[in-house]
Amino acid sequence: SAVISQKPSRDICQRGTSLTIQCQVDSQVTMMFWYRQQPGQSLTLIATANQGSEATYESGFVIDKFPISRPNLTFSTLTVSNMSPEDSSIYLCSVEVQLAGTIYFGEGSWLTVV
């Protein structure tokens, strides 16, 4: 398994501002992902964070709104830009421990935009 630390764990943000979420893993992993979970919903993949190159975004998510960095194999950040109340969600960092294997999640960052 992997130990994944996310911060902040929770935040209340003003409309129009941006927030960066950090994800730290206790071991080197190839694949890191960012998911969003809106209240009462399932998990939706935002993007795959690629080490040393631009993230791969899913349909409906764009780099300008959700810029992602992955400077090394243990760390990634997701920024939620120009937030609106619709961005109020849980944002989850996850890693794949082995190829096509198990996905483990961080504890999530609960964002409320007011």
Added chain:
Amino acid sequence: GQQVMQIPQYQHVQEGEDFTTYCNSSTTLSNIQWYKQRPGGHPVFLIQLVKSGEVKKQKRLTFQFGEAKKNSSLHITATQTTDVGTYFCAGWYGQNFVFGPGTRLSVLP
């Protein structure tokens, strides 16, 4: 596109009753994984099934992977209040790991 369905969406049971959630994929999966998310928590990995027809048990939980590797089930025997939460199945579609909508389980004491 790839699609993962789960039924039921919600299930309310009396403590001690059994519970089953079903997961169906639009395409064949190389493996399927199950997660549990407690209220206010994050998804926690439960198990991975790889082989056609595979059955795995974890105490009161029984997981099954269909012969065609397109469906799966999770059965809980004699539910307890600690089983409360949402159970998600998920699978790999190419490079994407896709989650089902989940089944939310409530257990009445």
